[in-house]
Amino acid sequence: AVSAYLRPEFAKWRRPLDDATLQIRIKWIMSRSMHIIKPQTLLATIMREMCRHSLLSLPVVDQQGKVLGLVTEADIFEALLKQQNGANLSASSKADQQQPTPDNLSDPTKRMESSLATAG
Structure with a gap:
């Protein structure tokens, strides 16, 4: 599931790196x-x-x-x-x-x- 924070209504509060960071899947970085x-x-x-x-x-x-x-x-x-x-x-x-x-x-x-x- 993708973060609700990525919805358009939150776009004005996001920083440029937030979009990429919020799309990282836990399974990619977990041990x-x-x-x-x-x-x-x-x-x-x-x-x-x-x-x-x-x-x-x-x-x-x-x-x-x-x-x-x-x-x-x-x-x-x-x-x-x-x-x-x-x-x-x-x-x-x-x-x-x-x-x-x-x-x-x-x-x-x-x-x-x-x-x-x-x-x-």
């Missing part, structure tokens, strides 16, 4: 390989995977492949600050319980700042 973790995955394993593949977050999925949440770098920092033995925590203890969408993902910097403020 098919997806790194996922299970709820019982240990935090140490999650950290290794994120470092190995230069990831900022990992989706947590159940046995049916349904996304249960998302573990971010900020979640890991928060867990390590709160737990003396944080590396033995699992993904289910840190996965956000809401479905990750662009609308409900918060800025990791703000989350980390608030975690540090409450920890210290």
Whole structure:
């Protein structure tokens, strides 16, 4: 589906590059390989995977492949600050319980700042 923003009534607000940008299909730029973790995955394993593949977050999925949440770098920092033995925590203890969408993902910097403020 093409963006509704390309309709003629929006033409006067578009910049020249918008027309080309809005016609890009997600499938042209997306990556098919997806790194996922299970709820019982240990935090140490999650950290290794994120470092190995230069990831900022990992989706947590159940046995049916349904996304249960998302573990971010900020979640890991928060867990390590709160737990003396944080590396033995699992993904289910840190996965956000809401479905990750662009609308409900918060800025990791703000989350980390608030975690540090409450920890210290």
